[in-house]
Amino acid sequence: MTEVVPSYASPTGQEIVFLLLGVMAVGSALLVVTTRQLVHAALWLVVCLGALAGCYLVLTAEFVAWVQVLIYVGAVVVLLLFGIMLTRAPIGRAADLDSGNRVVAAVVAIATAAVLVTVVIDGFRTAYAPLDPGAGSAKEIGATIFRNWVLPFEALSVLLLAALIGAIVISRTDIRGRS
Amino acid sequence: MHVVYPAIVSALLFSIGVYGVLARRNTILVLMSVELMLNAVNLNLVAFDVWLRDRLHGGQVLTLFVIVIAAAEVGLGLAIVLALYRNRQTVDLDRLRALAEPPSGAGPETGVPADPGASTDPGTTPETGAETPVPVPGASRSGAESSGSAPRSGAEPGSGVTGASAERGSGPGNADNGGRDRAGGGGGRSGRGGASPDEPEHTVRVEEAP
Numbered sequence: 001m002t003e004v005v006p007s008y009a010s011p012t013g014q015e016i017v018f019l020l021l022g023v024m025a026v027g028s029a030l031l032v033v034t035t036r037q038l039v040h041a042a043l044w045l046v047v048c049l050g051a052l053a054g055c056y057l058v059l060t061a062e063f064v065a066w067v068q069v070l071i072y073v074g075a076v077v078v079l080l081l082f083g084i085m086l087t088r089a090p091i092g093r094a095a096d097l098d099s100g101n102r103v104v105a106a107v108v109a110i111a112t113a114a115v116l117v118t119v120v121i122d123g124f125r126t127a128y129a130p131l132d133p134g135a136g137s138a139k140e141i142g143a144t145i146f147r148n149w150v151l152p153f154e155a156l157s158v159l160l161l162a163a164l165i166g167a168i169v170i171s172r173t174d175i176r177g178r179s
Numbered sequence: 180m181h182v183v184y185p186a187i188v189s190a191l192l193f194s195i196g197v198y199g200v201l202a203r204r205n206t207i208l209v210l211m212s213v214e215l216m217l218n219a220v221n222l223n224l225v226a227f228d229v230w231l232r233d234r235l236h237g238g239q240v241l242t243l244f245v246i247v248i249a250a251a252e253v254g255l256g257l258a259i260v261l262a263l264y265r266n267r268q269t270v271d272l273d274r275l276r277a278l279a280e281p282p283s284g285a286g287p288e289t290g291v292p293a294d295p296g297a298s299t300d301p302g303t304t305p306e307t308g309a310e311t312p313v314p315v316p317g318a319s320r321s322g323a324e325s326s327g328s329a330p331r332s333g334a335e336p337g338s339g340v341t342g343a344s345a346e347r348g349s350g351p352g353n354a355d356n357g358g359r360d361r362a363g364g365g366g367g368r369s370g371r372g373g374a375s376p377d378e379p380e381h382t383v384r385v386e387e388a389p
């Protein structure tokens with residue numbers, strides 16, 4: 001967007017904070033997919049999502065950050081922990097959490113990372129986004145949701161209701177089909 | 180803020196999610212990896228929304244929508260996982276092969292002694308036992324048909340009967356063996372998978388509040 005791009009050699013404070021949070025998110029995500037204990041994977045997921053919420057805060061998307069904390073860290077991880085508990089997963093160290101195709105998966109993931117990082121660096125090397133606070137506050141986002149995005153918002157609420165009813169129907173045992 | 184930084188972080192998160200989806204066996208861990216991939220997309224959306232200064236805030240609103248859809252997806256996914264666990268007693272993705280093609284040749288219990296042409300050689304039974312630890316009724320039928328249609332040489336009737344009975348005796352042992360070398364020493368897992376997991380009397384109800 002802008003013509004003059006500040007150099008990469010002198011990062012601003014925001015960039016340093018963002019990079020630290022990004023390293024934290026990537027590291028805890030690596031632990032999520034490599035840890036041997038199922039419950040620890042869920043707890044490292046909390047760390048990863050929290051660091052991502054911090055990234056959103058640095059990017060001035062405050063409302064998205066708090067929604068991330070509320071829904072992901074609050075609801076989704078608790079739901080995953082419920083799933084771990086209800087499937088009677090082994091609590092301690094389990095040896096069989098990885099399937100046999102770890103090597104193939106690592107090769108595919110490294111290839112994906114290489115392609116994406118190369119393309120992204122090549123494409124957005126000169127892109128610079130100056131951060132001005134307040135652009136993603138609850139007031140702005142609320143106004144734009146209820147002014148411009150009302151129809152998708154309502155459709156999404158119907159979708160959420162359908163998913164809720166579907167989850168109840170699937171998980172209850174005394175509801176049978178019509179047979 | 181350079182746009183490259185969030186883009187690189189989200190690319191790395193996405194590929195970590197790809198690794199988790201491909202390499203994990205537990206269904207809940209696969210769901211967690213899917214969450215990682217969705218979060219990578221969210222970070223990209225927010226970063227590009229900030230960069231492009233969208234007047235409608237399309238990126239951030241779409242991020243909120245993706246978060247809501249991810250919540251719905253996790254709810255439905257866990258309901259499916261719980262139903263699966265109730266019926267199969269396992270959430271292991273490697274053991275859920277009911278939709279796979281039955282292996283050509285014969286399953287472990289399909290060697291019918293009345294059909295002398297159906298004596299499959301015992302060399303093929305270990306990998307068939309390892310690939311179908313869950314006996315599916317459709318698979319046994321089609322396995323019997325394919326084994327009946329496959330002419331094996333050296334099938335005199337007497338050896339057909341003994342071969343079939345021997346391989347039936349070694350069938351569950353082979354399934355256990357396959358489960359053990361797949362799990363890499365998970366003793367409790369292989370014992371649980373060895374007892375054929377889709378009989379309805381093994382169904383364990385998940386405790387629910389009335």
